Amino acid sequence: MRILSGMRPTGKLHIGHLVGALENWVRLQEEGNECFYFVADWHALTTHYDDVSRLKEYTRDLVRGFLACGIDPEKSVVFVQSGVKEHAELALLFSMIVSVSRLERIPTYKEIKKELNYKDLSTAGFLIYPVLQAADILIYKAEGVPVGEDQVYHIELTREIARRFNHLYAEVFPEPDAILSRVPKLPGTDGRKMSKSYGNIINLEISEIELERTILRMMTDPARVRRTDPGNPENCPVWRYHQAFDISEEESKWVWEGCTTAKIGCVDCKRLLLKNMKKKLIPIWENFSRIDEDPRYVDDVILEGTKRAREVARQTMEEVRKAMNLMF
Template sequence: MQKVLSGMRPTGRLHLGNYFGALANWVDLQNQGYHCHFFVADWHAITTKHDETGTIRQNSLEMAKDWIAAGLDPQKSVLFVQSLVKQHAELFTLLAMITPVGWLERCPTYKEQKEQLGESKTAHLGFLGYPVLQAADIVLYDADFVPVGEDQLPHLEITREIVRRFNFMYGETLVEPQAKLTQAPKLTGTDGRKMSKSYDNFVELAETSESLWQKIRNMITDPARVRRNDPGNPTICSVYDFHKLFSSADDRALIQTGCTTGSMGCMDCKKLLRERMDAFFEPMRERRAQLHDDDVLHILHEGSRRAAEHAETVMRRVRHHMNLDI
């Protein structure tokens, strides 16, 4: 079985951008028969928020609940927590010994976030060494593939460079991972901008029917439609963007005609979207309602135990090739 590895920072409950950008693809890979490891990247979370650790535990649990509700199966995939597998720290230390600082300083994310977040959040070794820890995360599980978008390819390439350097110095030890490109559909927020918690324009996977309707009701439509019978333009409407993901081709054709001719009002369009999105969310709501914190903790601890067993086999190989198995 080919191996896949990916992780998410624990930011709490996930929204539709997280689902369509990564989680739905994870579920597909699991169901296609790949041997999958998916982890809560809690150490990565503190590379830029080392002064905000109070929410990590609960955020990790909420995120894991969304994973399972969305279809990740602990019997098929290994779901674990980065900090519970200490081999991540050990391999990070060893890889850091051979990684040139120049490689890290050229990382696109390093430059961008340093400008955006400022010195107080980024002027420390953990932030600079983020790609090294990421490399350790991946190669600890002999991952053949890492699911990424095209914008993330430079980050994976640093891992591949570190692996090649290590194997050149110590012999063929680590598996060089390949990218498994994923295509995420365009998803706007409820206000037409990119969906983001910082914009408060997101729709959570854990929305109730009532909270979902409140967000749909407030969504921005074509501003040119002042009266119900005014013709509109669906291509500039946030509601129609959501219909592209949740409604059938017949629904979209009906909306296209109704909007452009003025025969369907915006509220009718929103009510139809609520029906389609409720149908999408209901299975997740049911699965999530059955999950309690203790259940999720057990899954994560058991997954971390299994992950540590695999990680230790890789570390024994690394120590042997580095002559550290004294």
């Protein structure tokens, strides 16, 4: 299966990216799929057009994070969106066959405008970013797209665009399916939605000492006011983190019984979480250190991956132009 997914370079990677996306990417890679993973720098401009001062830095750092988490450039194509101009050409052509009213009905359009109400998002670029997203996917003829729950609607729009293009012109594109991760959404450390603006994220490159401080301060079940009060793991963000960080069946039973009967305290529960988090994060931290030993490595990966992506994109655009009777 051909797989495609990407991330916007708007800041440092955090553990939500790891368990919500990157682990899924690595699994799909190791299962022998043909994977294309990219930095969506044009998508970053849809909401961060007014400050591009760190765009190049964040782009490189995102690729660095992909590699540290296990994306292998020998097995997967790792590239930067703006390095493949064909994405923009296909997005322009797709925009001819999608109505404005259809784009305005996309749930995330209103949700993001509400969430970022301090920004002027009344731009054409923000309105049509789902069309660019469809171009990102279809230009590689991807069959599967690993996404979060909030992006499933966008995959449906992509399928609609593929069907409409195929009907109007010629059978060029497959209809891709969304692939959800094992942990589609991880809450912030305070139980709310994970967001930089809330200050409730845990950066992937957090130090071991700071990780301990952060986890030990995490919000737990509000019903457990005292150590002797029983709790309900379903009401506790720590329980969600346990599930994301490979708690064993035996450990899971210990946490559940201990919490609901008040046999263990919240600190005991968090210490177990820390153990399992470190088991997963320490190899990633070591990978970051190895990657940083060669200052050219990340750039070399980007250049080679973008070249490979461009070759595939050019072939698709030749088919598109032929189907639409575009001469050049």
